[in-house]
Amino acid sequence: MNYPNGKRSSIQNNAPRGKKKTDFSNRGMSLEEDINVTNEYYLQAGVAVVHKKPTPVQIVQVDYPKRSAAVIKEAYFKQASTTDFNGVYRGKYIDFEAKETKNKTSFPLSNVHQHQVDHMKSVQEHGGLCFMIIRFTPLDETYLLPSSSMILYWEDQWNGGRKSIPYPYIVKEGIQIPFHYQARVNYITAIDKLYF
Amino acid sequence: MNYPNGKRSSIQNNAPRGKKKTDFSNRGMSLEEDINVTNEYYLQAGVAVVHKKPTPVQIVQVDYPKRSAAVIKEAYFKQASTTDFNGVYRGKYIDFEAKETKNKTSFPLSNVHQHQVDHMKSVQEHGGLCFMIIRFTPLDETYLLPSSSMILYWEDQWNGGRKSIPYPYIVKEGIQIPFHYQARVNYITAIDKLYF
Numbered sequence: 001m002n003y004p005n006g007k008r009s010s011i012q013n014n015a016p017r018g019k020k021k022t023d024f025s026n027r028g029m030s031l032e033e034d035i036n037v038t039n040e041y042y043l044q045a046g047v048a049v050v051h052k053k054p055t056p057v058q059i060v061q062v063d064y065p066k067r068s069a070a071v072i073k074e075a076y077f078k079q080a081s082t083t084d085f086n087g088v089y090r091g092k093y094i095d096f097e098a099k100e101t102k103n104k105t106s107f108p109l110s111n112v113h114q115h116q117v118d119h120m121k122s123v124q125e126h127g128g129l130c131f132m133i134i135r136f137t138p139l140d141e142t143y144l145l146p147s148s149s150m151i152l153y154w155e156d157q158w159n160g161g162r163k164s165i166p167y168p169y170i171v172k173e174g175i176q177i178p179f180h181y182q183a184r185v186n187y188i189t190a191i192d193k194l195y196f
Numbered sequence: 197m198n199y200p201n202g203k204r205s206s207i208q209n210n211a212p213r214g215k216k217k218t219d220f221s222n223r224g225m226s227l228e229e230d231i232n233v234t235n236e237y238y239l240q241a242g243v244a245v246v247h248k249k250p251t252p253v254q255i256v257q258v259d260y261p262k263r264s265a266a267v268i269k270e271a272y273f274k275q276a277s278t279t280d281f282n283g284v285y286r287g288k289y290i291d292f293e294a295k296e297t298k299n300k301t302s303f304p305l306s307n308v309h310q311h312q313v314d315h316m317k318s319v320q321e322h323g324g325l326c327f328m329i330i331r332f333t334p335l336d337e338t339y340l341l342p343s344s345s346m347i348l349y350w351e352d353q354w355n356g357g358r359k360s361i362p363y364p365y366i367v368k369e370g371i372q373i374p375f376h377y378q379a380r381v382n383y384i385t386a387i388d389k390l391y392f
Contacts, residue, residue, distance in 0.1 A: 049318045051278055056250040057268065072253065075268035082247055086282060088289035091323025095284070122245045127287025 031100040031135045031142070034184040035085065041182040048188060050087030050094065056080055082119045083130075089191065093128035095120070096144075096187075100135040106164035107134050109157055117154050120147040129195050133177065133187060134170060143174035144190035227296040227331045227338070230380040231281065237378040244384060246283030246290065252276055278315045279326075285387065289324035291316070292343075292383075296331035302360035303330050305353055313350055316343040325391050329373065329383060330366060339370035340386035 029037075032052070042048045061074040083097040097120075099111045112132075123130040130147040145165075153165045175190035225233075228248070238244040257270040279293040293316075295307045308328075319326040326343040341361075349361045371386035 043318065046321065049315070049322050049324070054250040054252040054274075054276075055255075057253050057255075057271070059251075059253075069272055072268065072271035072273070075253070075271055076265055077268070078250075080250075088291070088319055088322045088324040091289065092287060093284035093289040119245070122239065123284055125242065126245050126284045128245070128284040 029184075031098050031133070031185070032084070035098055035133065035187075038180075038183045038185045038187070039085070039087075042188065045182075047183075048087060048089040048094070050085055050089070052085050053080070053082070079113065079115070081115055083116055089129075089188065090196070092195075093123070093126075094191065095123045095128050095130045096133055096147075098133040098135075098185075100137050102137055103164070104136060104138050104167065106162075106166050107136075107170060108164045109154060110163065112150070112154065117147075117151060120151065124148060129191065131191075131194075133185065134174070136167065142177040142185055143170050144177055144187055144194065145170055145174035146194065149173040225380075227294050227329065227381065228280070231294055231329065231383075234376075234379045234381045234383070235281075235283075238384065241378075243379075244283060244285040244290070246281055246285070248281050249276070249278070275309065275311070277311050279312055285325075285384065286392070288391075289319070289322075290387065291319045291324050291326045292329055292340075294329040294331075294381075296333050298333055299360075300332060300334050300363065302358075302362050303332075303366060304360045305350060306359065308346070308350065313347060316347065320344060325387065327387075327390075329381065330370070332363065338373040338375075338381055339366050340373055340383055340390065341366055341370035342390065345369040 036052060039048075039050045039052070042050060056078040057072075058076045058078050059072055059074075060076070061072070063071045063073050065071065083095055085098065086093070086095040088094070097112070097116060099107070101107050101111065120130045124147060132145045132147060132150050133142060134145055135142040149169075150165065153161065153169075157163050175193050177185055177187050177190050180186040232248060235244075235246045235248070238246060252274040253268075254272045254274050255268055255270075256272070257268070259267045259269050261267065279291055281294065282289070282291040284290070293308070293312055295303070297303050297307065316326045320343060328341045328343060328346050329338060330341055331338040345365075346361065349357065349365075353359050371389050373381055373383050373386050376382040
């Protein structure tokens with residue numbers, strides 16, 4: 001999560017980002033926002049309980065003004081040690097990272113970090129359902145790719161392999177995620193096809 | 197997570213708080229720190245994958261100095277909308293909140309918030325294992341209490357019931373969590389007894 005202009009609209013705005021439900025066009029909303037909207041719908045509809053983890057921040061200095069809330073005056077973004085989303089579906093642990101790319105022909109592995117891959121491997125070993133949600137923005141296509149399929153390419157890059165996952169591989173090994181009016185990234189349908 | 201003196205020791209210190217392994221006495225470490233150490237051990241030993249969620253922060257202003265990392269100049273603590281810890285154990289989703297109290301005879305329900313109770317109910321409905329870890333600091337006793345048992349008292353307080361959970365109830369309905377040299381709050385043993 002970056003704040004390119006260094007500002008959030010208002011500190012009073014404590015609503016989850018996914019609550020912005022006025023814009024129903026698929027264009028213009030980030031993948032993360034679409035997934036937040038989807039998770040909110042899943043929660044309300046009793047489908048699944050999935051949340052985005054807060055952005056990890058290293059807090060250095062906090063002021064405590066009289067009669068007002070504590071103000072963080074100095075803090076730094078930390079690299080996340082896990083993936084962005086996790087939760088429960090049908091009793092199973094689910095865990096995923098979401099990334100969008102402007103590429104049309106492949107997904108660059110530079111979007112993923114080693115510690116995230118380590119985390120995904122651990123989750124797999126413990127029987128969790130672990131995957132990536134990858135959106136090819138220019139194609140307006142979004143896929144669920146099992147982390148195990150991603151990791152094959154990840155490992156191969158250290159053995160002289162390519163630094164990106166070809167689009168046709170993702171189409172073949174992944175499941176395309178349909179758009180749904182309320183569940184904008186309706187990834188549960190892909191989970192059902194793949195794991196249940 | 198509060199920083200009573202408004203300072204962290206150093207911004208360079210990116211190590212998880214649980215990594216402080218020099219102090220092996222049980223006294224003086226917070227329950228949260230003990231659980232972080234435990235989770236790190238579980239991860240390394242291949243027992244389970246459980247992480248504390250980052251403290252949610254509302255970011256208002258960020259500076260981007262040349263040639264250095266972005267600095268958050270104004271931010272506020274937000275109330276967490278879920279519980280503090282979640283992860284995967286034997287393929288199952290586990291989710292819990294950890295609280296310590298200075299009381300000896302009961303656990304005050306003011307330690308818990310309505311939105312956390314709502315979250316716990318959702319997790320239960322979806323088949324996740326959901327519980328509280330409660331430490332009675334003066335007794336040096338720590339219990340795993342299923343969220344369903346906690347919620348009985350939670351709901352009852354709105355019907356004229358008491359505002360705290362009696363210690364004997366927690367002893368009876370919960371499982372005492374043993375201290376283990378590496379897994380300082382060895383809650384997995386309690387999960388095994390209760391759910392598997």
